[in-house]
Amino acid sequence: MDVTITAERDLTPQQEREIMELQQAAFPKTESFVHQRWHNTPLSDDEPWFTIRRDGRLIAGVRLVPRRVSIGEKELDIGGIANVCSHPDVRGAGAGKAVMQAVREYLQTEDRFDFGLLFCNPEHRGFYAALGCVDIDNELVHEHPDGTPARRKPGGGAMICSGRMSLDDWPAGEVNLNGPTW
Numbered sequence: 001m002d003v004t005i006t007a008e009r010d011l012t013p014q015q016e017r018e019i020m021e022l023q024q025a026a027f028p029k030t031e032s033f034v035h036q037r038w039h040n041t042p043l044s045d046d047e048p049w050f051t052i053r054r055d056g057r058l059i060a061g062v063r064l065v066p067r068r069v070s071i072g073e074k075e076l077d078i079g080g081i082a083n084v085c086s087h088p089d090v091r092g093a094g095a096g097k098a099v100m101q102a103v104r105e106y107l108q109t110e111d112r113f114d115f116g117l118l119f120c121n122p123e124h125r126g127f128y129a130a131l132g133c134v135d136i137d138n139e140l141v142h143e144h145p146d147g148t149p150a151r152r153k154p155g156g157g158a159m160i161c162s163g164r165m166s167l168d169d170w171p172a173g174e175v176n177l178n179g180p181t182w
């Protein structure tokens with residue numbers, strides 16, 4: 001399946017609408033997606049969207065959120081893997097895997113992000129593990145959208161995949177997202 005990568009600033013109004021409609025179908029309980037394409041972290045011009053079309057129709061998508069994240073004493077460039085979805089009509093046909101494989105390849109070949117980082121529910125852990133993502137057990141702090149501090153317990157569904165750096169180089173220590181989750 002062909003995956004298209006488009007920077008946020010280059011999306012046409014029609015593409016923006018199609019992504020929002022795909023996300024509404026894929027995440028029917030996420031209220032943010034009723035009126036916008038982001039959850040917790042607002043959009044930025046240079047962030048990439050990964051999309052797949054079949055017969056002209058958008059069937060899968062991922063948003064990659066750029067964020068400078070503090071981990072222990074280190075500062076890393078993280079690609080926040082967000083809004084991973086395929087349309088309910090095409091589940092099980094390989095679209096989710098194909099779009100995530102393109103994200104993995106982008107992280108490893110573009111000289112931009114040290115790691116990819118995502119948050120998932122237990123039921124999707126296996127999907128990401130099969131794609132080479134691994135659990136992390138760091139303490140993790142972030143901000144609520146209103147700026148108040150929040151803490152996520154170790155083992156709270158955070159997973160990473162390699163970018164410029166390999167999985168063995170993931171630092172120990174508290175992760176500070178320096179902003180909201182995605």
Ligand SMILES: CC(C)(COP(=O)(O)OP(=O)(O)OC[C@H]1O[C@@H](n2cnc3c(N)ncnc32)[C@H](O)[C@@H]1OP(=O)(O)O)[C@@H](O)C(=O)NCCC(=O)NCCS
Nearest residue numbers: 026084085086091092093094095096097120123124126127
């Ligand atoms: C998660 C999601 C993207 C998977 O998409 P999909 O198009 O059904 O996935 P694919 O058909 O590409 O499946 C790829 C592989 O993952 C497996 N898989 C799919 N969903 C899985 C799950 N929840 N747990 C474990 N494995 C899963 C498939 O069996 C398949 O395995 P195979 O390669 O051995 O055949 C899709 O179910 C979705 O959009 N869900 C709703 C939105 C959501 O919750 N996204 C996750 C946010 S963290």
